[in-house]
Amino acid sequence: MSPSGEGPDSGATARRASRFPGWWALLVQIALVAGAAVAYFAVRGLTQGALATARDNAGALVDLEQTLHVDWEAAAQTAILSHDVLVTLANWGYIFGHWPVVAATLVVLFVRMPDRYYLLRNALFASGAIGLVIFALLPVAPPRLGVLELVDTVTQRSDAYRALQPPGLINRYAAMPSLHFGWNLLVGVVIWRSTRSPALRAFVVVMIPAMAFAVVATANHYVLDVVVGGAVALVGLFIAQRLPSVIPTPDWARPPD
Numbered sequence: 001m002s003p004s005g006e007g008p009d010s011g012a013t014a015r016r017a018s019r020f021p022g023w024w025a026l027l028v029q030i031a032l033v034a035g036a037a038v039a040y041f042a043v044r045g046l047t048q049g050a051l052a053t054a055r056d057n058a059g060a061l062v063d064l065e066q067t068l069h070v071d072w073e074a075a076a077q078t079a080i081l082s083h084d085v086l087v088t089l090a091n092w093g094y095i096f097g098h099w100p101v102v103a104a105t106l107v108v109l110f111v112r113m114p115d116r117y118y119l120l121r122n123a124l125f126a127s128g129a130i131g132l133v134i135f136a137l138l139p140v141a142p143p144r145l146g147v148l149e150l151v152d153t154v155t156q157r158s159d160a161y162r163a164l165q166p167p168g169l170i171n172r173y174a175a176m177p178s179l180h181f182g183w184n185l186l187v188g189v190v191i192w193r194s195t196r197s198p199a200l201r202a203f204v205v206v207m208i209p210a211m212a213f214a215v216v217a218t219a220n221h222y223v224l225d226v227v228v229g230g231a232v233a234l235v236g237l238f239i240a241q242r243l244p245s246v247i248p249t250p251d252w253a254r255p256p257d
Contacts, residue, residue, distance in 0.1 A: 021114045021252035029110065029121070036128060043136045044171040054141035054173035061140060061176065061222055062147065070224065073143050076217040077150050084157075091158045093214035097207060098180050105187045113194055118253035119240050120190045124183060127236025131179045134232075139173035144219035153218045178225035182233030184211045189237065 065071040080086035102124075109117035144152035188204040195201065215221040221229075243249075 019114055019252075019256065020111050025114075025250070025252050026110070032121075032125075036125065039129075039132060040171070043132045044174075048172070050139045050173060051141065051145075054139040055145070055147060057138055058141040058143075058145075058147040058175065058222075061224060065222060065224055068224075072223050073148055073150060073216055073219065076213060077153070077219060080217050081151065081153075087153050087157055090214045090217045091154050093210050094154060094180070094218050094220065095158065097211055097214065098184060101207070102183055102187055105191060109190070109194070114253050115255040116190055116194045118249065119237075120186060122240035122243055123186050123190075123233070123237040125236075126239040127182055127186065127233045128179065130232050130235060131174075131177055131182075131229075134177060135171060135174045138176060140176040140222075140225075141173055142175040142220050143222060145172065148219070150219040154220065175221055176225050176228060177232045178215050178221040178229035179232070180215050180221065180229070181211050181226045182229035182231075182236075184208060185230050185233045186237060 062071060080090055106117060106120065109120060141147050143150045144155075185208055188208045191200055192204050212226050215226060216223060
């Protein structure tokens, strides 16, 4: 402990707290997000008419899950369907536990810990790029689109999702891999590495498996979507960790001394 009673990391923490990268860096981030959105819509345009192919691919995926004895989608939904509170919690987890959490984490890290923001951003972009290639080459219809006899709980019992993600903006055949889960996994890993707060770490421990369950129980993803989504996310994290050895890190994104 220092004479002031602060821990050895307090100086670095204080420096981090004042490390806002600046408005130009912020504008660049917004431009990058816009570019990623354009890429997403381009892939969406390629696959929007591929319902038959997406259902065929989904059927093959279900057959593989049955062979592996991991076809747990019906069991997951049955566990909640007769309990309105559980359905609501699963829906809220799927809706509010993803984009709001991802966005809030990015904003806080950009302002307080730019180096951690840079790592997470690059991991999201890298895994997202892999995901887009898979979406384009292997469109897969989610269980809720008549592939399995399951209820679309988000559409039937919630209005909030359509406000956050209007049907006209989503790729209906992007079930495999589940970046909904994979990106939450990335957020959780980076949060865990960036804090020693018991509350935040407890949040991570709960959030990751809760999202894995929510995406399956709400009939938006298959079990193997979650597995592959997690793997793609970790590959993205690996790429992001190695990126500084290939591309110089901007000054604003370098770790504090």
